[in-house]
Amino acid sequence: MRKQNKQRKKGAIALVLRFMRPYYPLIVLALLCSVVQIAATLLAPVVIGKAVDYIIGKGNVDLDKVLRYAYVLMALIAIVMLFQWLGSLCTNKAAFHTVRDLRCAAFNKLNRVPLSFIDNRSHGDLLSRVVNDTDLISDGLIQGFTQLFSGVVTVAGTLGVMLWYCWQLALVVVLITPVSICVAYLIARATHNMFKLQQKKRGELSGLAEEDLSGAKAVKAFGREHAAEAQFDAVNEDLRKVGVKAMFYSSLTNPGTRFVNAIVYAAVAVAGALMVIRAGNVGFTVGLLSCFLSYANQYTKPFNEITGVVTELQTASAAAGRVKELLEEKEEPSDDGLPALQYCDGSLEIEHLSFAYDPARPLIQDLNLSVLPGSRVAIVGPTGCGKTTLINLLMRFYDPQQGVIRLSATPTTEITRQSLRAAYGMVLQDSWIFRGTVAQNISYGKEDATREEIEDAAKRAHIHSSILKLPQGYDTVIDDEGSSVSQGEKQLLCIARILLTQPPMLILDEATSNIDTRTEAKIQSAFAAMMKGRTSFVIAHRLSTIIDADLILVMRDGNVIEQGTHSQLLAANGFYAQLYNSQFV
Numbered sequence: 327m328r329k330q331n332k333q334r335k336k337g338a339i340a341l342v343l344r345f346m347r348p349y350y351p352l353i354v355l356a357l358l359c360s361v362v363q364i365a366a367t368l369l370a371p372v373v374i375g376k377a378v379d380y381i382i383g384k385g386n387v388d389l390d391k392v393l394r395y396a397y398v399l400m401a402l403i404a405i406v407m408l409f410q411w412l413g414s415l416c417t418n419k420a421a422f423h424t425v426r427d428l429r430c431a432a433f434n435k436l437n438r439v440p441l442s443f444i445d446n447r448s449h450g451d452l453l454s455r456v457v458n459d460t461d462l463i464s465d466g467l468i469q470g471f472t473q474l475f476s477g478v479v480t481v482a483g484t485l486g487v488m489l490w491y492c493w494q495l496a497l498v499v500v501l502i503t504p505v506s507i508c509v510a511y512l513i514a515r516a517t518h519n520m521f522k523l524q525q526k527k528r529g530e531l532s533g534l535a536e537e538d539l540s541g542a543k544a545v546k547a548f549g550r551e552h553a554a555e556a557q558f559d560a561v562n563e564d565l566r567k568v569g570v571k572a573m574f575y576s577s578l579t580n581p582g583t584r585f586v587n588a589i590v591y592a593a594v595a596v597a598g599a600l601m602v603i604r605a606g607n608v609g610f611t612v613g614l615l616s617c618f619l620s621y622a623n624q625y626t627k628p629f630n631e632i633t634g635v636v637t638e639l640q641t642a643s644a645a646a647g648r649v650k651e652l653l654e655e656k657e658e659p660s661d662d663g664l665p666a667l668q669y670c671d672g673s674l675e676i677e678h679l680s681f682a683y684d685p686a687r688p689l690i691q692d693l694n695l696s697v698l699p700g701s702r703v704a705i706v707g708p709t710g711c712g713k714t715t716l717i718n719l720l721m722r723f724y725d726p727q728q729g730v731i732r733l734s735a736t737p738t739t740e741i742t743r744q745s746l747r748a749a750y751g752m753v754l755q756d757s758w759i760f761r762g763t764v765a766q767n768i769s770y771g772k773e774d775a776t777r778e779e780i781e782d783a784a785k786r787a788h789i790h791s792s793i794l795k796l797p798q799g800y801d802t803v804i805d806d807e808g809s810s811v812s813q814g815e816k817q818l819l820c821i822a823r824i825l826l827t828q829p830p831m832l833i834l835d836e837a838t839s840n841i842d843t844r845t846e847a848k849i850q851s852a853f854a855a856m857m858k859g860r861t862s863f864v865i866a867h868r869l870s871t872i873i874d875a876d877l878i879l880v881m882r883d884g885n886v887i888e889q890g891t892h893s894q895l896l897a898a899n900g901f902y903a904q905l906y907n908s909q910f911v
Contacts (some may be wrong), residue, residue, distance in 0.1 A: 341653070342463055345427050349420040354418065355470070359413035366405040367624070368483050370903030373399045427463040427708045432456045432649055438657040441723040442683070454497045455652050459645035462617045466642020477628035488618060495618055498597050499625055502590050509582050515577065520572035527593045534561055555855030563891050579861035584822035587623060594622040610648045658743070660727075666745035671860030672699035674720075681719060681884075689715055690884040693729070702857055704864045706905065707881035713865045716881070717833055720863070721747055751829035755836035757816040758813050761805035764793050766831040769818055771827040777824060786856075787822035789815060817851070825856060832862040878902065 377395035380388040387394050433456055436444065444452070465538065488496035537621040538545055545554050638795050676696040681690040690712050697703055705713045718724045719731065722743050731738045738746055751771075759767055768783060769773075769775040779802065784790040794817055796802040804810050811819070824832070841857065850871065866872045873892045878890035880895065881904045895902040 338643050338650050341650045342428075342646050343422070345431070346420065346424050348427075349423050352416045352420040356413045356416035356472055357417065357475055359409040360472065360478060363406050363413060364476065364483055364721040365403045365407040366409070366477050368621075369404045369486055370399060370406075371617040372401065372487075373610075374620065377613070377616075378616050379611050379613035392727065401638050413472070413582035423466040428463065428649060430459045432460065432652055435653055435655065435657070439655050440658050441718070442838075444657055450650070455529055455869055457650050459648050462645035463649065466645070480628045481625065484621050488621055488625075491614060492601075492618070495594060495597055495601065498593050499590055499622060502586075502593060505586055509586050516575040517572070517578075520568065520575050521537075524565065524568045524572045525821035527561065527568050531561050534558055543681065587627070588827050590622045590625065591619060594618050596893060608715035610763075661742040661744070664740060664742050667733065667741045667749060668738065670749045671852045672701075672831055673697065673734055674861065675732040675735075677730050677732075678725050679719070679731065681715065681724065681728075683715075683724040685727075688884065690719075690726075693884075693886060695879070695886065697861060697867050700859050700861060701876045702862045702864065702874070704866060704875035704878045705881060706866060706869060706872065706878060706902065708905075712883055712884040714835060715884075717752075717835060717863065717865065720833070721750060749777065749829060750831045750833050751824035751827055752833040753817075753820050753824055753835065757813070757820045759804060759811075759816050759819060760808045761803065762800075763801050763803055764796065765800040766803065768822045768826060770823055775826055780822075783822040783826035786825050787818050789822055792818075828856075830860060830861055832857060832864075834862065835865045836867065880905075 336798065373395050377392045377399075378392045380386065382396075436452065436456070485500070486494065488499060534557065538558070545551060587640055595615075596730070598618055602615055653883060674695070676693055676695040677692040679690060680688070682688045693716075705716060707713055715724070718737075719726055722738055731747065733741075733749065759772070765777065765780050768780050772779075777800070781790060782835075784793055784800075792811075794802055795803075796804075796810065802810065832853075855876075864872055865877065874876060878892060878895055879886050881901075882901060888895055888898065888902050890898070896906065
């Protein structure tokens, strides 16, 4: 298990390095800026110490030299500011560009994976990988790495300078170093754990609030307001407790660092003072002592940053692993080299088709079907019998385990998916509206449509008058969550979308389920006009809507058990007759 985890971490880091490769020059430049900044920071105490030596002792005050060192100090401060800004600029550019590329790659991957991958996973988890995990990679593996480098170089540089000037006093600092490391590690670990728990609780609270808001009508209808409030208060109280602990541990950082700094400072001050006043030690001056005291102050500070960055790196590594899992998912078979569908007369043949979502539970078995051009085919049956699955297979959202589907005598696996799906116009039971204007939603399948074409499609879908009542008419911005249009109006917009594209074949999956009976009659007449000369597949639970179908397929347990016209099936007095009579008796 450990070996697998190590390999996973290595793979995640390799993934980030691959996406960072175009921005290596920026990273290298950021590290060089960090080195220059640290070098200037380390030189500043030396300059201050030199200046101090020229104001100590009777008759030993040399203001000209003090002023000269003051100018040098100002120049060093300017260098620190300049290179700190340049380093941050390079780091941020590299981080944001890398995360942009990662996020684009992750989103593009979601468009290329099979639909089964998206259907079988939490959409919230997939969104988190695309949005949140990529941000963690930026904060940890990229920016955190530069902070880690800066901290290590600062500690090493400070220690090196102290050893150069006085190894005895440097030894005092080194002996206290384990205390700095332990304190910083314990605080950083406790803080990380608490903030991680706080983030989890915050997610629970957000999910609970979203759940109650989306189901507000049901909450009120069942009188569950007080229960919802009590549940929210309980989670909110847990968040408060965790938040207090998180703030307490994070607030320990400053006093903990100050405490260790005070120990190091006091030790250096006492030992240094003794060395200054000790007879014969003329090499160790007051200025050098002030220099060491400055180094003692800045020596312990990076330890807390380093330990904090290490935990960030671990979190970012886990996030990179999740993104890597997504990017390594198997994609749909490529359409490269396949021709587009050149001709579609609406004929369809299915031969010995077998399909199962789970191999242990077969769904469609040995299905055979022949559909003539221009036929109106209705598919009926109880819930879970395979009606929508058959539509998914026709559109190649899924591929069958066995058998072949031929569209206009061409196997669907031998043409591009895009040309295959362009041959169908599909209206689903669940309408999908994206954030945009009404006109943009209607013209989703035909972006170059004129306003006249859009309005004509809306009129045929009987939604034109409702659109004109909106604040900006066709230019009104709507979305799937807004209340500016009803659920039935959203479905009418989706129907208008198909009426605009005029595809050679149609798939209607309970397309009028959210529309009132009067409007449904109008839509059915619009569909009837549109379906003339077009092969149409209609899934319907209300059997009264498919009486005029040229062919009715009756499915049960993945098999077509009956097929024929409405009158033929009623005369056979089989399963279809039972379904039909159950709705009207």
